[in-house]
Amino acid sequence: MKKVLVFMMAVLMLAALAVAGCGGSDEKEAGGEKIMRVGTEPSFAPFEMQAEGSEELTGFDMDLIRAIGKHLGYKVEISAMGFDALIPALQADNIDVALAGMSITEERKQQVIFSDPYYKSGLLVMVPKDNNDIKSIDDLKGKRIAVQIGTTGAFRAEKVEGAKVTAFNDNGSAVLEMKNGAADAVINDAPVLKYFLAQGGSEYAKTVGEVLNAEDYGIAVKKGNDKLAAEINKALNDLKANGEFDKIYNKWFGEAK
Numbered sequence: 001m002k003k004v005l006v007f008m009m010a011v012l013m014l015a016a017l018a019v020a021g022c023g024g025s026d027e028k029e030a031g032g033e034k035i036m037r038v039g040t041e042p043s044f045a046p047f048e049m050q051a052e053g054s055e056e057l058t059g060f061d062m063d064l065i066r067a068i069g070k071h072l073g074y075k076v077e078i079s080a081m082g083f084d085a086l087i088p089a090l091q092a093d094n095i096d097v098a099l100a101g102m103s104i105t106e107e108r109k110q111q112v113i114f115s116d117p118y119y120k121s122g123l124l125v126m127v128p129k130d131n132n133d134i135k136s137i138d139d140l141k142g143k144r145i146a147v148q149i150g151t152t153g154a155f156r157a158e159k160v161e162g163a164k165v166t167a168f169n170d171n172g173s174a175v176l177e178m179k180n181g182a183a184d185a186v187i188n189d190a191p192v193l194k195y196f197l198a199q200g201g202s203e204y205a206k207t208v209g210e211v212l213n214a215e216d217y218g219i220a221v222k223k224g225n226d227k228l229a230a231e232i233n234k235a236l237n238d239l240k241a242n243g244e245f246d247k248i249y250n251k252w253f254g255e256a257k
């Protein structure tokens, strides 16, 4: 009897050691579940935004990362923060993934790893509907431009000669500044401005000129986390191959890509 007990205890201890040994990976596990902590900035419809009448975040990016998480066996937990806080949060290991219509740029590539591109975008200028002087970015010299802090739109605005650039924490505030007559223009991503105009913004605003820089969106992970980047790329490929990506794309943009 005693021998059996000792044997059982030894087996239990070995099992405990085996479980503890699995903790060596960098995945966060809770109750045996793999967790993917995602950071986003939800003032960027139709990519990420607050769902009406719910706490939930919705949008193309949100559907995409939930599908990626499901495909890879992760429970996806999404938290909201300022756009300029996303890369620091990755670096501090507070989140595993940053997904916020983030353009892949050389500067950011020094700080994070980007997945393969998942959406083709670019910048556009938006002005009040009744403004007939500003026809393109070239007419913004010396003008007041409202942007979101830390975005490629903000960086582009800074390059406009003599412009007075005001950076806001969220896109809504930048647009409001223009609506209130305190800014002459907003520079933001083309799909977001187009969505905004289609949702009622065209009552008082319009876009002018051509789409400026071509930019690709990527999913960012911490430098060194090549394993997660590779997993995400694999999931993106699989979801494109099995039609799931197109389904999500069509839901938000209405045409296959």
Ligand code: GLN
Residues within 6 Å of the ligand: 041, 044, 083, 100, 101, 102, 103, 104, 148, 150, 151, 152, 153, 189, 215
């Ligand atoms: N695509 C732009 C950037 O990466 C804007 C992103 C955003 O405002 N969420 O800077």
